Amino acid sequence: MLPVDLRQFECFIVVAEEGNVSRAAARLHMTQPPLTRRIVRLERAVGVRLFMRTPSGVELTEAGALLLDQAYRIVQLTEHAIDRARLADAGQAGSLVVGYFGSPMFDAVPRLLRGFLETRPAVSLVLERAAKNVQADAIRDGRMHLGFSRQYRSEPGLAVRHVASEPLYLALPEAHPLLQAGKAELGDLREQQLVLFPAAPRPSFADEVSQLCAQAGFTAHVVREAGDVLTALGYVASAGFCSVVPRSATGIALPGVGFVPLTDTPLERLSCLYRADNTPSLVNAFLDHVSAMSPEAG
Secondary structure (H helix, E strand, O other): OOOHHHHHHHHHHHHHHHHHHHHHHHHHHOOOHHHHHHHHHHHHHHHOOOOOEEEEEEEHHHHHHHHHHHHHHHHHHHHHHHHHHHHOOOOOEEEEEEOOOOOOOOOOHHHHHHHHHHHHEEEEEEEEEEHHHHHHHHHHHHHEEEEOOOOOOOOOOEEEEEEEEEEEEEEEEOOHHHHOOEEHHHHHHHOEEEEEEOOOOOOOOHHHHHHHHHHHOOOOOEEEEEEOOHHHHHHHHHHHHHEEOOOOOOOOOOOOOEEEEEEEOOOOOEEEEEEOOOOOOHHHHHHHHHHOOOOOOO
């Protein structure tokens, strides 16, 4: 079978609609001889006659009528594919695979993603819960586009972008005296039994809390290490321990758990992880969105 190009199908459709080669040529902004040659080449490629001559022009054969239906679909599918490719190149289409870990999913990450997707209806979102080391491997291999967490370490071929900041809070069991005070300071943690999270991978938010306590002049009394913030809050509710959490975790409603702000701690940074080289267009578009939403992020 001889090769058939899209332009031949487009010419074939116009001739079929006009029923006249001269009118079709005028509509296509070309002269009649090259249009006739295109139709002849298409008939040779297909191996059948597509038109019959009539006193007023041409009309489709039975085979031509069948091909016309398929030709419309081929042209439409091709145009759709081209449009999707152009949208994808502009960061307006495609599938965005996002990894997350911990409390960012309770506040900042959904807000950032929702704002990004609202103006990009052709983008589909895939969310995967994954620890930081898993995110790094997946992003490097191209199986994931973005990762969200805290305390990313330097990774070859990957870049880290600050996307949001939030204050720290102390999660306390009900009836704890600090709940009545309505606030706490680092020094108030000196006598508390603390649950830190996550237990792995390190370095992590748990290490940052320990370091803050050390800077305040004492060693944190750590009684448990939890895999994630929800488990840590479960210890607070069930065993009466305390835990330092980002503000995003205060939206988790567990019976018997209250929160007070830690007034003398720095803001906690939330970051995203992505490929440093050959960054996908969707990722670049998301980073532009972050810059527009939070000019101080970077």
